[in-house]
Each structure stands twice: as C-alpha cells, then as structure tokens.
Amino acid sequence: MPHSKIDTTSAKPQTAQVIIVDDEEALRVSLSQWLDLSGYTICVHADAISALEDITPDFAGVILTDVKMPKLDGIAFTKSVLAIDRDIPVILMTGHGDVPMAVEAMKSGAYDFVEKPFEPNDILESLERAIEKRKLVIENRALRTQIAQQGTLDSRLIGNSPSMRALKAEIANIAPTEVPVLVSGETGTGKELVARAIHDLSTRNDRRFVAVNCAAIPESTAESELFGHEKGAFTGATNRRIGWIEHADNGTLFLDELSSMPLALQAKLLRVIEQREIVRLGSNTPVKVNFRLICATNEDLPTAVADKRFREDLLFRINTFELQIAPLRQRKDDLPLLFDIFAERAAENFDRPYEKPPAKLWGGLLAHEWSGNVRELKNLAERYVLLTGNAEERWARLFGNSIGNGAADPADKTGSLADQLRHFEQHIIRDALTRHNGNVKTVMDELDIPRRTLNEKMKKLNIRRDTIEER
Ligand SMILES: Nc1ncnc2c1ncn2[C@@H]1O[C@H](COP(=O)(O)OP(=O)(O)OP(=O)(O)O)[C@@H](O)[C@H]1O
Ligand SMILES: [Mg+2]
Incomplete structure (x- = not known):
C-alpha cells in the first residue's frame, strides 16, 4: 500500500496538502501522480481509519475520499473528520448511483462531490476553491488567536512605550514555542509577571506553573526541594517528597533569581536540563520530566560567569531566548x-x-x-x-x-x-x-x-x- 505521511509542521506551507482516501489502488496512483505534478503535497491512504490518524484540527489541507470502502465508509469518515474540525473541506468521490447519498453527506457538511469516473481536470476547480477556503480559515484562526493574546497581554502588562510594545510582541511570539527563556531586568520590573504570561499563552497553560525562588531556599535543603527525596533518604525524611522540578512535569518551571543558586546545585540542574530526568534523593531510579524552562535574573549573568559564581555551560542552556525588561526610568511614557x-x-x-x-x-x-x-x-x-x-x-x-x-x-x-x-x-x-x-x-x-x-x-x-x- 503506498503510504506517505504528511508532515504538517514541515517548512513548505505554500504547497497545499491533499489527503486521498480510496481502497482502489489504480485510482490512488493515478490521482496522486496527477496532483503531485500539479504541485500539491499528497498523502494517500487505502482506508479511512488510517487516514484519520493524519487529521488534526490544524490540518492545513483538503480531503478527497471515496464513498464505498470497507471498514469505514466515506460518509462516516466525513463525519469523523468534521468532528475533528468542522471546517476541513471533504470532497467525496462517488461511484455510479451513490449520488443521492453524497447529496445527503453534503447536507451534513461535506464540501463537494464528484462522480466517478472523472478526469482529474474535472475536480481541479472544486479542489482549488476548497484549498483557498481552508487557507482562509487557518489564517483567520491565527489572526484571532494573535488578537486574543494581544488583548490578554495588554490587560496584564500595562504600558504602551515602544519598549513595552516590543516586549509584548516578543512574548506573544515566543510563548507558544518550547524554547527556554531567560527574563532579565531590575527588581520590580515585572519578571515574574512576564514568566506567567509566557506560561499562560503557551500550550502548557492547562498545566502547572511552578515558581521556585532560588534565593529563598536554604542551601541545606535545596537539593531535596528541587529534586525530591524518598522516604528515609536522610534523617527526618519520614515521607517521600516530590520535588519542584517533578512537580512541573508537563508544565512550566520558573527558576527565579537563578544566580543565587550554589555552584554545586547548578551542576546538578544542568544535568537535569540536558537529560530531562531527575533522581530523587535516596533513590537510584531516574524519573523522566518534561518541563518548559523559564529563568529570571536581576543580575547580569555574564558578569556572574566572569566572577565564577555562575556556570557558563548552564547559561548557554537557559538563554536560548532572552527577554530584557527595561527599567521604568527608561520608559517614562x-x-x-x-x-x-x-x-x-x-x-x-x-x-x-x-x-x-x-x-x-x-x-x-x-x-x-x-x-x-x-x-x-x-x-x-x-x-x-x-x-x-x-x-x-x-x-x-x-x-x-x-x-x-x-x-x-x-x-x-x-x-x-x-x-x-x-x-x-x-x-x-x-x-x-x-x-x-x-x-x-x-x-x-x-x-x-x-x-x-x-x-x-x-x-x-x-x-x-x-x-x-x-x-
Ligand atoms: N507592566 C506591568 N503591568 C502591570 N503590573 C506590573 C507590570 N510590571 C510589573 N508589575 C507589577 O509589579 C510588581 C512586581 O512585579 P514582579 O514581581 O513580576 O517583578 P520582578 O521583576 O519579578 O521583581 P523582583 O526582581 O523583585 O523579583 C507585581 O505586583 C507586578 O504585578
Ligand atoms: Mg520576581
């Protein structure tokens, strides 16, 4: 069975995507060759169930599907697609005599139908219209999200000075990604506020935002606070304790005042960031953790590196993207x-x-x-x-x-x-x-x-x- 996967995140957003579903191999081959030559990105499936695996609400293309198929027929398939996203255009390829059924399907939301046998040219117009429609839907959604995010940011981060506007644009841009962010700024400039805004605009916003103030945890307990411990790991460890990092699993870990972290702990943190796993004190078993890292500092970290108070390799791990908040005296507007x-x-x-x-x-x-x-x-x-x-x-x-x-x-x-x-x-x-x-x-x-x-x-x-x- 010819089966190629569409990579919806690939770097070719201009080429429209078409998923072809048909149990008849000859049709799959001829149609996909022709559409391929016409410049579309094609993905073919011999059955509707496997096709469904490729369809997500942000799928940026169009579906061409046969109606009569074993397992899941084209009508039920259309319903499942529309349940994923009711704006995905589905064009049905009907056999002789299936037309009344296709008309029914259109009433429940299919985009169009074409009667077999057909020449590829016969579907071109409908296909292009469908692709254009889908493109508009995706663009409008992106725009709406952007506007909504801007609104949320404006009500949370007050300020219209050029530097505040630039900061808000950078937050909206970086929040949905997974990159680690370093927020720097003098005391009281809003570093924590910015970190929370990034979390709330990220895809992790339904998970925890765990804020750890590295300056406030005593050195003696820092390791157990961050990594957790097993029962009996040390005198007084009467119960297992889940550390902050593990607590942030699938969410965001905010390490505030990072430069106050003792050097020995910095080395351990670096390992956690690199390997994405922690080992609780008193245990030998690593636990996988998945967190988005945001760090904040009111100190210039390169200076701390020069003073040998901060590890340079750690700095390179955390400053993939740096957001600098200007002090208030520089944005008097x-x-x-x-x-x-x-x-x-x-x-x-x-x-x-x-x-x-x-x-x-x-x-x-x-x-x-x-x-x-x-x-x-x-x-x-x-x-x-x-x-x-x-x-x-x-x-x-x-x-x-x-x-x-x-x-x-x-x-x-x-x-x-x-x-x-x-x-x-x-x-x-x-x-x-x-x-x-x-x-x-x-x-x-x-x-x-x-x-x-x-x-x-x-x-x-x-x-x-x-x-x-x-x-
Ligand atoms: N642009 C802003 N709009 C609205 N409130 C703000 C803004 N910037 C800061 N604040 C408010 O100012 C206070 C200080 O902000 P925050 O705690 O985020 O600063 P910080 O940079 O983390 O400070 P520190 O370095 O002392 O920890 C908070 O009450 C926060 O809500
Ligand atoms: Mg703070």
Whole structure:
C-alpha cells in the first residue's frame, strides 16, 4: 500500500496538502501522480481509519475520499473528520448511483462531490476553491488567536512605550514555542509577571506553573526541594517528597533569581536540563520530566560567569531566548498610565474615591528615580489612594514638597535654584510634547497653560517642536 505521511509542521506551507482516501489502488496512483505534478503535497491512504490518524484540527489541507470502502465508509469518515474540525473541506468521490447519498453527506457538511469516473481536470476547480477556503480559515484562526493574546497581554502588562510594545510582541511570539527563556531586568520590573504570561499563552497553560525562588531556599535543603527525596533518604525524611522540578512535569518551571543558586546545585540542574530526568534523593531510579524552562535574573549573568559564581555551560542552556525588561526610568511614557491604573484598582479594592491627579503634578512621577521600578510605583499609587488631603498634599507626601522634588533628572541636582527650575520646566514640556507627538493643543490642556505661555516658555527654554523625538 503506498503510504506517505504528511508532515504538517514541515517548512513548505505554500504547497497545499491533499489527503486521498480510496481502497482502489489504480485510482490512488493515478490521482496522486496527477496532483503531485500539479504541485500539491499528497498523502494517500487505502482506508479511512488510517487516514484519520493524519487529521488534526490544524490540518492545513483538503480531503478527497471515496464513498464505498470497507471498514469505514466515506460518509462516516466525513463525519469523523468534521468532528475533528468542522471546517476541513471533504470532497467525496462517488461511484455510479451513490449520488443521492453524497447529496445527503453534503447536507451534513461535506464540501463537494464528484462522480466517478472523472478526469482529474474535472475536480481541479472544486479542489482549488476548497484549498483557498481552508487557507482562509487557518489564517483567520491565527489572526484571532494573535488578537486574543494581544488583548490578554495588554490587560496584564500595562504600558504602551515602544519598549513595552516590543516586549509584548516578543512574548506573544515566543510563548507558544518550547524554547527556554531567560527574563532579565531590575527588581520590580515585572519578571515574574512576564514568566506567567509566557506560561499562560503557551500550550502548557492547562498545566502547572511552578515558581521556585532560588534565593529563598536554604542551601541545606535545596537539593531535596528541587529534586525530591524518598522516604528515609536522610534523617527526618519520614515521607517521600516530590520535588519542584517533578512537580512541573508537563508544565512550566520558573527558576527565579537563578544566580543565587550554589555552584554545586547548578551542576546538578544542568544535568537535569540536558537529560530531562531527575533522581530523587535516596533513590537510584531516574524519573523522566518534561518541563518548559523559564529563568529570571536581576543580575547580569555574564558578569556572574566572569566572577565564577555562575556556570557558563548552564547559561548557554537557559538563554536560548532572552527577554530584557527595561527599567521604568527608561520608559517614562508608561508612568502616568501605570500610576492611573494602579490607583484605580487600589481605589476599587479599598473602596476609596480616586480622581486622576491634576496634570501639573505629573512631573513628580517623571522626576522620581524609580529604583524599585513598577513595584515601587504600584506601592506609591496605592498609598496615594489611601492618604487623606487634597491631591497636592498627597502628592507632596509621596514625592516631596514641590512638584517633581527638584530637578527633572537625578543627575542634574546641582546648580542654582533658577537653573534647576529652568531645567525641570524644560524637561516637563519636552516630555509632554514627546508623549503627544508635538501636539501643542494637547500639551496646553495637559499642563493647563495658555498657548502664549507655552510658546514663550518653549522659546525661552530653547525647545523646538521639530526637535521632539518621533515616537
Ligand atoms: N507592566 C506591568 N503591568 C502591570 N503590573 C506590573 C507590570 N510590571 C510589573 N508589575 C507589577 O509589579 C510588581 C512586581 O512585579 P514582579 O514581581 O513580576 O517583578 P520582578 O521583576 O519579578 O521583581 P523582583 O526582581 O523583585 O523579583 C507585581 O505586583 C507586578 O504585578
Ligand atoms: Mg520576581
């Protein structure tokens, strides 16, 4: 029986796939030769049951099937295919007198039928239409998934700055794959949030996400925590314990603050990653484990390698794909949005009123250093909601007495008061113009100053609209 398998993941997505099912060998051969010459990727089956094994919901092609066949006939086969995916086009090849039956089959969802005997050219048009239809269905689905994922990501990872948008696009791209990901970023930038988002957008999202903070497990118990132990493995091991890695089987293993892991344990971890099996303490039997690895670090790992605190071979195993989250001070455009959303959520949680602080106060956010990144911002937004007093008073308690607490840039906290103020004003106006793509009217509204004042200030502070960065 001629039987070639379709590789649905193969690198030839342009050539449309056709599965031919017929118990008559002569027909299989002639049809497949002809379709092969026409540029299709062909897979032939002598019976419907074996054909079903090749059909998955993402099958990107079309099925041509005989009706009268032993084991499973073409009608029942069509029903099974449509149960897998009701949008797979099935074209029936009917024998003489089978037409009424084929018409019935079409009512229940078959795409078309052709009466035997036929010339290959007779089915070409129907086949091409069916292939086109299938292509559209697959494309639409991919698009819908992408949009849904974008929506999920946008509601979870707040921020529209160019670097946040790029990060979200990278997450959507990498999540469905199995590659190990290294997430790096300063404290509070959202590394764990990103790791969870990757898991939730992956095919493992119905399985566990196991987060292990490598800095928080004591060295003495780390091995047993990670790999587990058998009853009696050591004094006090009264029961078998399944370790974190085994716990993540079929799911995602998130190793946080990885650089804190002792070197000896790093060697053991490397072996687990390479061999995909663990051995519980007190046991000699390896246990297979299948996990997607995501690691996070707030330290530069190449530096840790240079300092001989981190194994280079381990680094190469985990950094197949690296996602770097920019610190908040490098994406200041995100500050107002983050503050506003966190404050709104806090207000809802604490059942407190919240009104967006007046625009003239926002400069305080920009001037702050944000060494604690988003975590610090979230905390301040929550405190803002809980504090009493008017907006200015609350703001002053959070950010100091004046708007912005001095100069805009921490590096510029020198010079006369007039110089610092000038610098700060320049920064606020530039920032507002950048955020609003140079739209003076919006900037006037936001900063609550008349056009003349804004024009004068821009002239005095040497700010030209055409020098504002395009975003
Ligand atoms: N872009 C964002 N949108 C919404 N919330 C965010 C964002 N980034 C971070 N957060 C929130 O900030 C807090 C800190 O994030 P997370 O714990 O993921 O940071 P981290 O990088 O793992 O920090 P650490 O290095 O200290 O462990 C969390 O409450 C998280 O939900
Ligand atoms: Mg963290």
